[in-house]
Amino acid sequence: MNMKWNIHYIRYASNLLALSLVALFPVMGMAQDQSLNDLIKIAQDAGIEQSRLDELQSRAASRGIDDQQLIQIIEPALALAKQKLPTEMIFQKAMEGMAKGISSQQIQPVLQNLRLGMESAVLIVGPWVERGDVSQMMRQSGEQISGRAFRNELLKAGSKAMSQNVTPEALQQLLEAIGEEATLARSKPSGILTAVSIFSDLPSTAEHPLASGAVVARALKSGFGAGDLQKLPGAMNSAQRRSQLPSASVIEGLSGQMQGGTPASKILQNLSNGNIGGGPPGNVPGLDNKPDRGRPDNR
Amino acid sequence: MPITGVCQQWQGLISVDTRAGYSTNTILNPFSGEWDRSSSSGYGFISPMGQLYWSREKYSADITGGGVYQPFFDGRDELMGGFSLLNFRRRFGSSWSAGMETGSSYFSRPFVRGMAWFQPVIAWSPTLFSQIRVRAGSTYRDYESLQEGVSGSDRFDTYGIEFEVWPTFKWQLRAGMYGNMDQLADNQSFMINAEHRFTDALQVSARLNADRHSYQLIQDIEGSGSPGPPIGGPGSGGGTDTEMLDETDRLVKAGLSGRYRMNQSFALTMNMDHIGLYSSASEQTLHDYQLSAGVRYTVQPKLGGRGKAEPEWKQNGQQILSLKINYSGEGQLYIIGDFNDWDNPGMPLTRQSSNRYAAQLSLPTGAYEYKILLIDGPEEKWIDFSNDTYTVSDGFGGTNGLVFIE
Numbered sequence: 001m002n003m004k005w006n007i008h009y010i011r012y013a014s015n016l017l018a019l020s021l022v023a024l025f026p027v028m029g030m031a032q033d034q035s036l037n038d039l040i041k042i043a044q045d046a047g048i049e050q051s052r053l054d055e056l057q058s059r060a061a062s063r064g065i066d067d068q069q070l071i072q073i074i075e076p077a078l079a080l081a082k083q084k085l086p087t088e089m090i091f092q093k094a095m096e097g098m099a100k101g102i103s104s105q106q107i108q109p110v111l112q113n114l115r116l117g118m119e120s121a122v123l124i125v126g127p128w129v130e131r132g133d134v135s136q137m138m139r140q141s142g143e144q145i146s147g148r149a150f151r152n153e154l155l156k157a158g159s160k161a162m163s164q165n166v167t168p169e170a171l172q173q174l175l176e177a178i179g180e181e182a183t184l185a186r187s188k189p190s191g192i193l194t195a196v197s198i199f200s201d202l203p204s205t206a207e208h209p210l211a212s213g214a215v216v217a218r219a220l221k222s223g224f225g226a227g228d229l230q231k232l233p234g235a236m237n238s239a240q241r242r243s244q245l246p247s248a249s250v251i252e253g254l255s256g257q258m259q260g261g262t263p264a265s266k267i268l269q270n271l272s273n274g275n276i277g278g279g280p281p282g283n284v285p286g287l288d289n290k291p292d293r294g295r296p297d298n299r
Numbered sequence: 300m301p302i303t304g305v306c307q308q309w310q311g312l313i314s315v316d317t318r319a320g321y322s323t324n325t326i327l328n329p330f331s332g333e334w335d336r337s338s339s340s341g342y343g344f345i346s347p348m349g350q351l352y353w354s355r356e357k358y359s360a361d362i363t364g365g366g367v368y369q370p371f372f373d374g375r376d377e378l379m380g381g382f383s384l385l386n387f388r389r390r391f392g393s394s395w396s397a398g399m400e401t402g403s404s405y406f407s408r409p410f411v412r413g414m415a416w417f418q419p420v421i422a423w424s425p426t427l428f429s430q431i432r433v434r435a436g437s438t439y440r441d442y443e444s445l446q447e448g449v450s451g452s453d454r455f456d457t458y459g460i461e462f463e464v465w466p467t468f469k470w471q472l473r474a475g476m477y478g479n480m481d482q483l484a485d486n487q488s489f490m491i492n493a494e495h496r497f498t499d500a501l502q503v504s505a506r507l508n509a510d511r512h513s514y515q516l517i518q519d520i521e522g523s524g525s526p527g528p529p530i531g532g533p534g535s536g537g538g539t540d541t542e543m544l545d546e547t548d549r550l551v552k553a554g555l556s557g558r559y560r561m562n563q564s565f566a567l568t569m570n571m572d573h574i575g576l577y578s579s580a581s582e583q584t585l586h587d588y589q590l591s592a593g594v595r596y597t598v599q600p601k602l603g604g605r606g607k608a609e610p611e612w613k614q615n616g617q618q619i620l621s622l623k624i625n626y627s628g629e630g631q632l633y634i635i636g637d638f639n640d641w642d643n644p645g646m647p648l649t650r651q652s653s654n655r656y657a658a659q660l661s662l663p664t665g666a667y668e669y670k671i672l673l674i675d676g677p678e679e680k681w682i683d684f685s686n687d688t689y690t691v692s693d694g695f696g697g698t699n700g701l702v703f704i705e
Contacts, residue, residue, distance in 0.1 A: 055640065092637050093694065096668070099641040100681070102695050110694040145664040153665050164692065190664055194703045197666045201691060226703045227614075230689055241354060 036067040039074060046081035052091050059098045069104035076115035085118055086152040089159065113163045120168055121158030128175045129154060133184055141188045150189050157196040164200040170209035174199055177217030187220045194226040195219070201233040203240050204247035211251050218258050228264040235271035310352045311600045318344040318568065320591025327552075327572045327589035330367050331378060333410060336587055340373035344593065360387040367406070376445075380406030388420070396422045400434065413441045418457075429464040435480065456480040470495055471504075485513035500560045508552040516544040516580050546580040558595075566595045608632075608671045609685040612702050624648060624656040626682065629675055632656050636669025636699070644672055644679075668699035 040053050053074070060070045077090040090111050097107035128134065129151045138147055145153075158171055177183065178192055195216045199205060205212040219229060240250050250271075257267045323339040325331040330346075348365030362385050369378040381404065388398025403415040418436030425431070435458040443450035461475040473492040479485070487510070494504035554572040561567065569592045576585040609625040624632060635645030638660060648656035648671075668691065671682040681697070684690050690698040 092640065096637075096641040096693065096699075097695060099635065099643050100670075100693075100695060100697070106695060113694070143664060149664070157666065160691075163694070190703065193664070193666060197701070197703065201689075230701070230703045234687065234689055 036071055039071055039078065043074060043078045043081060046078060047084070048077060048081050048087055052087075056091060056094060059095055060104075063098045063101075065098070065104050069108075072108045073104060073111060076111040079115055080118055083119070083122075085122055086155055088152070089114055089118070089156050114159060117159035117161075117163035118155060120162050121155055121171065124168060124172050124175060125151070125154050125158045128179065131179065133181070134179065137184050137187060138189060143189050145189050150193070153193050154196060157193055157199075161196060161200040166200045166205065167209060170205070170213055171196075171199075173210050174213035174216060177214055178220060180217070180221075183217050183221040186223060188225070190226040191220050191224065191229060194229040198229055198233050203233070203237050204251050207247050208251060211248070215251050215255055215258075218255060219264070222258040222264065224264045228268060231268050232271075235268045239271035239274055241274075312350040312352070312597065313600060314348050314595060314597040316344070316346040316348070316568070316593065316595045318570075318591045318593030320344070320570070320589060320593075322587075322589040322591075324574065324587035324589070325378075327574060327587060328369070328378070330369070330380065330382075330404075330406065333412075335409070336585070338373055338375065340371045340375065342369055342371045344369045344591070357390045358388070359390075360385070376408035378406060378408060380404060388422075394424050400436075409445050411443045411445065415439050418459075429462070432459070432461045432463075434459045434461075482513075487511050501557070503555070503557045506552075506554045506556075508550070510548075510550040510552075512548045512550075514546055514548075516546045517542075544580070546578070548579070549577040551575045551577075564596055564598055566597070568593050568595055607685045608682045609688060610671075610700060610702075614704065622648075622658045622660065624671060625654055625685075626656060626671070628673070630673045630678075631675070632682070633672045633674065634658055634660075634669055635672055637667045638662050638669070644674055662704050664704050666701060666703050668693070668701055670699055 040057075043053060044050055056074065057070065060073070065073070073094050077087040077094075080087050080090065093111060093114055094107055097104075097110065129147075135147065138145075138150060161171055162168070174196065178187065178195060199213065199216055202212050202216070204215075216229075216232075219232065224232070236250055236254065239253075240247060254267065254271065257270060262270070319341070321339070321341045322328065324334065324336040326334045326336075344367070346365055346367045348363065350361060350363045352361045353359065362383075364381070364383045366381045367378065371377060382402065383404070384400070384402040386398060386400045388396050390396040398420050399417060400420055401415075401417040403413070405413045416436060416438040418434045420432060420434040422430055422432045436456070438455045438457060439452070440455070441452045456479065457477065458480050459475060459477045461473065463471070463473045465471055471492075471494040473490070473494075475488075475490040477488040477490070489509045490506070491508075492504060492506040494502060496502040552572065552574040554570065556571075557569040559567045570589070572589045574587050576583075576587075578585075607626070610622055611625070612622055622634065624634075626632065632648040633645035634648060635641055635643065639645055646658055646660070648658045651657050671684075673680045673682050684698065684700055689701050691701045693699045
């Protein structure tokens, strides 16, 4: 009940936020018309480092981006900073867009999308990171990452997932599955970050988000490290392509291999070869015709 | 958009199989399939093979071609030949598929034999871990025995029903029944195969085949017939003062194979086979065997990746990363990404060989998006990643590479 209420609240808050943005946009535009310097001062007061703003201004100038356009680029970061949320992802995406020669008109909606994703993700990721068992996992992992850095990276991964059409329910379910005692006990921060980061890239997530979340959590529980997990989307794509089976079958086969205790490296190899269930015959057409099998019919 | 949206794919495989062994009957050679126990001899064997696999949506096909060269140490003519296979299939839903398997082969010495076959196939997977295949088709054969001076052409209409199951992820069990459609009751063959993977590198398989061949032996009234089984042979000749005898040959073949993969390219192989013939015509029991061991070399060439970058990330110690890029082309390569605020042109990659570039980065734990930039004179160009690279949408309609630092 509580989780459902949370999800409804998140949806309601996201919608309200989007409507507010649309409604306030002209007013904000008027404010932006007044002065870039005023906005930069507000951004500094909100906690954004001067050096980041200077860097962005310098890049914008070298790309011929005028003050009004720069104001629109800074605004999503300012909105996040006011909510004490990480702004680094916005700055990096803006600089990436400039490096690639993308126009400011195209950069701005991408940044807004990231901002909305971050604002939605924090409602799910924030409480999860503060759980006692998650903090304990952080302490025991031995990895050199601070709690704050872990939260920011997880927010970044969560917001990226949500900006790629992962629903709040799916992200919530994924984190709850990862947070189960047996899974958390075998997980490390880098593995969890990778699990959330790859979630939206799995070929099955769009159609079967809950099952995909469960399989990612099971992967962590089965001992998949960050290095193994980052190969999972490519391996699952390859498995689906070569076997030509529906994504639900790929998930089922992958879960079966994990349950069977197959090592992560072997599972990834199986998937890359199209062996959904570990090696049923029809899934790797042609490889039966190895020389030592001879021709199909010598009877 | 998730990662690479490839809907059409080519994959290739090249292998060279080399062996040395000892055999007492050429029927135990999978490429010969001819009954000849005239001499026992050691032999060498080399078989290069190439395979292309293609898939697009619900369709897939594979093309295989190879050659065989098998010299015998007792001075017999060497066995030489080649084979080709073309299999095509379409998947109907998650459980059913249907297609056509075709192929041809040509081998010579001490016989000359050309064959071609086509077999429509239907496959049903009741679960992800089991499959039933039914195939039926025709094989055309043109045969000439250089030693016996017999020759002829014929056609076999055959069927096969196979069942395969993986009870665990280490066991593969297969069973099959085969026969001639025009002699359903006379010629039947049964196969059972069990394969166990002890480790990722070592797998061992045991197999058992039981064949029954009924035939009519044309025999001189005062003489006796030959006990040779009809496998692979063109059939018996005729006579004048003869009588017809109904006879049955029963063959039981047992084998054990092992393969140990030393690395991505090389594997050691071992084969042991025994065959027993129980012939009602001669009331004899014959035993033959074969032993062989060798090395198999396998390589999977990259197809369609020319001009694309394929990064290999390696984490040394806690946070130092080595990056190697496989790329062939002119100009200077740079890596640019989240780690340097996308500051053009980024970190230069040093050229290690004609198509290999490298860099070393020091990064804290996290996920980093990156691109490879090529600067060639006044021109700047983003290099596409290979299909094997983990890429994500950049939100601007392109893709970035993504790497996770533990």
